[in-house]
Amino acid sequence: MEPRMELLRGEVLVQGSGAGARVQLFSVRALPSEPSARFHALFSMQPRWEGSELEPYLADLKVPGKTAGALLLKYTRASQPTPDGPVYYTAR
Numbered sequence: 847m848e849p850r851m852e853l854l855r856g857e858v859l860v861q862g863s864g865a866g867a868r869v870q871l872f873s874v875r876a877l878p879s880e881p882s883a884r885f886h887a888l889f890s891m892q893p894r895w896e897g898s899e900l901e902p903y904l905a906d907l908k909v910p911g912k913t914a915g916a917l918l919l920k921y922t923r924a925s926q927p928t929p930d931g932p933v934y935y936t937a938r
Contacts, residue, residue, distance in 0.1 A: 856902030859892065874903050881909055885921040889937040897933045 851860060856874040860867055872891060878884050888895065888903055904914045918924070922935040 856905070859899075861892075874906060877903065879907070881907060881912075881917055881921065885917075885937065893936060895935045897935065900935060 854869075857871070859870045859872040861870065862868055877887050884903070884907060888900070900918075904917065907914065907917065909917065912920075918935065921938055923938050924933050924935055926933045
């Protein structure tokens with residue numbers, strides 16, 4: 847079995863890339879279940895998130911009548927530096 851970083855999504859944060867990358871434990875299970883507190887914890891750890899990085903940290907967040915997209919609209923600001931680049935989220 848070949849190790850892959852995708853297997854650790856929602857368990858660790860990878861900061862940087864290549865040989866200088868830093869892996870830090872940041873488990874979704876340790877985060878608050880209340881949306882406001884969850885987003886505060888996420889943005890306290892890292893001020894800017896790529897959309898794909900946030901996905902595992904929002905997947906278990908259930909609010910009646912609200913989708914993950916609605917929660918992102920309420921608690922974050924989205925930016926896309928280039929038209930074909932990824933969407934980044936910062937705290938609102």
